[in-house]
Amino acid sequence: MHEAMFWEKLDDDRVRCGLCRHACIIPPGRRGICGVRENQGGKLFSLVYGRLIAENVDPIEKKPLFHYLPGSRSYSIATVGCNFRCCHCQNAEISQWLHSKREIPGRHVAPEEVVRQALAAGCRSISYTYTEPTIFYEYAYDTAVLAHEKGLGNVFVSNGYTSTAALEKIAPVLDAVNVDLKGFTETFYREVIGATLAGVLATLRDYRRLGTWLEVTTLVIPGRNDGDEELAAIARFIADELGPQVPWHVTAFYPTYKMLDSPPTPVTTLVRARGIGLDAGLKHVYVGNIHDATGENTYCPKCGELLIERRGFRLGRLRLEKGACPVCRTPLAGVWE
Incomplete structure (x- = not known):
């Protein structure tokens, strides 16, 4: 159990969650739409802090991020739960887990261990992905702060429903995001x-x-x-x-x-x-x-020169010079170093 961030106490021991734009009002003993934040006696708790259901080393192109450290690897983690109900969800077995089961699965992994494993695997970033990272925000935030201190990037792969306050807090240590x-x-x-x-x-x-x-x-x-x-x-x-x-x-x-x-x-x-x-x-x-x-592929937006060649998640030729086209010297938007 880990006390949640971004909530306020209401009357009758109800709470209002301010983490995402649903702004759920949650009575005692109940959970928000995400299924992983629970009101216990007038306090809101995260039920998934450190409870990893998935951890993999992925190419950054899989996120997909094409203009962020191309060809690098990203240590990818997730817990169960989601604040959306997408009818076409590709990871429904973990994102929608709590709508058919009550218990919280997952292997306990502390933020320090996630960072250590990412570094040991030669990754240049940690991706909070597979399910919506907003719903395990407290865990993601603590991990991201430690990762940032160790020189690792932090990446959200998100449905784009995080509240303004939560985004403003994590922004100093969040390097890239892909929003659906x-x-x-x-x-x-x-x-x-x-x-x-x-x-x-x-x-x-x-x-x-x-x-x-x-x-x-x-x-x-x-x-x-x-x-x-x-x-x-x-x-x-x-x-x-x-x-x-x-x-x-x-x-x-x-x-x-x-x-x-x-x-x-x-x-x-x-x-x-x-x-x-x-x-x-x-x-x-x-x-x-x-x-x-x-x-x-990525082409120069000015002269049309092929700059980054891809096939699926595999990188081919990479022809940037200091983040710019080698032919016309036009800078390419992105994060290259």
Whole structure:
């Protein structure tokens, strides 16, 4: 048991959680939407502090982060739980665990041990991923502070629903984030995700304001969020409000969890989405979850020179010189050192 951060006491021993944008009001003995923060006698506790359900060494490209230390490895960790209810969740067996079971699984690993293992594995960063890192924020924060002291980077792979106060606290030790912008209508977020689009957009604006390196991913689902108008709206939002240098990853959906009746995303749809993003003024749009001969590579936004070659999560040629194009000397946005 670990007392939670970001909560306030209400009447009748209720508490209001301020960690994410759901702002759950939780009566005594109950848990918030995430299933892992519980009101015990008028105090809010995290039930997953140090309870790892997954730990792996991953290529940073798997997050996906294409403009953050390319070719490096990231020590990736997660606990159970999530504050979303995505019908197409690829990790539902751990993110939605607590909706069918009450107990909290996981191996206890202290923050110091996570940092030690990351260093021993030759990783350059720690990624808080697989499930939503916001719901194990206290554990992630303590680990991130220690990692930062040891020269390791810290990465969130997030659904983008963290509160402003929580983001502002962790921002000094958070180096990069990939946020899922899952669609661009409130109807989609309400029916498929169990959240609000407005909350995600507010979080994205916060990340941009705080200066954390940001990349955005949209899983393109046939018949759900693959229309030209919606894809163009996402691209315009990124270009206009986050910046045209922010990479956008458009990735393929495969039937899973509660969306087994939806077909996989055709390659042609992702190629079309990439074109829409480039037409909207984005400098870097990437195709993911499938192989595309050009859609995975990074090109100079000025002269078009191939700068970073990729195939899946494997890195090919890397031709940056001090973070810039070797031909025209245009700086490439990202974190390269």
